[in-house]
Amino acid sequence: MSNTPRSVFDRQLRLIAANELEALVSQYHDDALLLRGDRPIYGRDALREHFAALLASAPAIEVTSAVEAQDLLSYQATVTVGEEEPARQYGVLVLRGEQIDRHVTGAFPVLSGGGRKGGTITVDLEPYTAWTSRAVPDPRNAGREAIGPVLLEIVDAEGPILAERAYRLYVKASGGKALTSIARAPLSGATFRLTNAGAIEMEEGSEVLRPAGTPEVRVRELGPRALDEVPLREVAELMRRLRAAGATELPRAVLDAYGLVRMTAKAEDFLAQAQIVAEEA
Known part of the structure; x- marks a missing residue:
């Protein structure tokens, strides 16, 4: 049976937990690229060095979301090393055949229950549970x-x-x-x-x-949603919590909380609407 992005990712996690360096490196093509938030890593020799350092730190990885489509998988996870605070990470795997061709990974701000870390205000967010897509009938004639x-x-x-x-x-x-x-x-x-x-x-x-019978608002991680796919009241409640934790520039604080960087004109308009709702509540 051919590997899927999810099966490769699950094996990746098992190999990290088992400290299996060579098997971990063999998941990647000879010319694979791992693009970290701070530098690119090309080829298996560089990957071996990278993963040797990673395994030496004995990380504990908890996946909070993973969504696959065709040869891609996007994920979010918390990674704990020793006594350090857990760090939020995101990543994207791209398969070529049955091995990893491209791997992009980076870090979100650390969750701290509303404290200040390095000048960034953070609050705890619920994990986002995405619907697992499956084949469904055409809505135009399904009934x-x-x-x-x-x-x-x-x-x-x-x-x-x-x-x-x-x-x-x-x-x-x-x-x-x-x-x-x-x-x-x-x-x-x-x-x-x-x-x-x-x-x-x-x-x-x-x-x-x-x-029916569930809360009207749940403040969750962004998950696979685009920013404008988040219900406005959910963003407004996030703003209220960020403000209570000490944030002053609420639109930027929301982007930080969601792990987003660019403040587009569309995002600015949407967050301005959310801030109005937050101020009215």
Whole structure:
């Protein structure tokens, strides 16, 4: 059976835990590139040196999220070395055949329960649980009996979730390229029926879906979401917690908390809206 990005990643974690240097290096192509946050590492000889140093530190790695698609896997994890504070890390693996061709990794700010580390204000975030994509029927002709259970599955996994994101996840899983108006109509209809049946709830005044009886807001890691896919009230609550921890430049503090760097015009507009909500609450 061919390796998948997830099977390679899982083996990577087992080999690190077992201190298996050569087996770990053999996961990579001879000309593989590992791009760290501070430098590039080319080829197996350099990789061997890198991983020898890593294994010597005996890291404890806890994966908080991992999402794969085709030959790619994106992950987030906390890494603890000795008595040091756990560090948040992210990474992307790219396979070529059954071995790793490219590996990008870097560090987020350290979680500290709201303290100040190196001038950065940080707060604890819940891990984000992403829906595990699978083949689903085309929403344009599937019928309500087929669409409803899948949509409920997505909301159960990722709620509170923007309806737009839930619909896009469904369409992508069905093999579609874009969320068209033709595909949106049956998905919106399924949402309406699930809401009427009491299976899910929709936040008043917005299209944020969550399983019935669950909290309206959960402050979580960014996970596989784009910034504008995070419910506005979730970002606003994160801002309130960051402000309570001592942050003053809230938009920048949010980007730091999510491990993002670039403040685009789109991000600035979105975070300005969230700050208004945070100030009004």
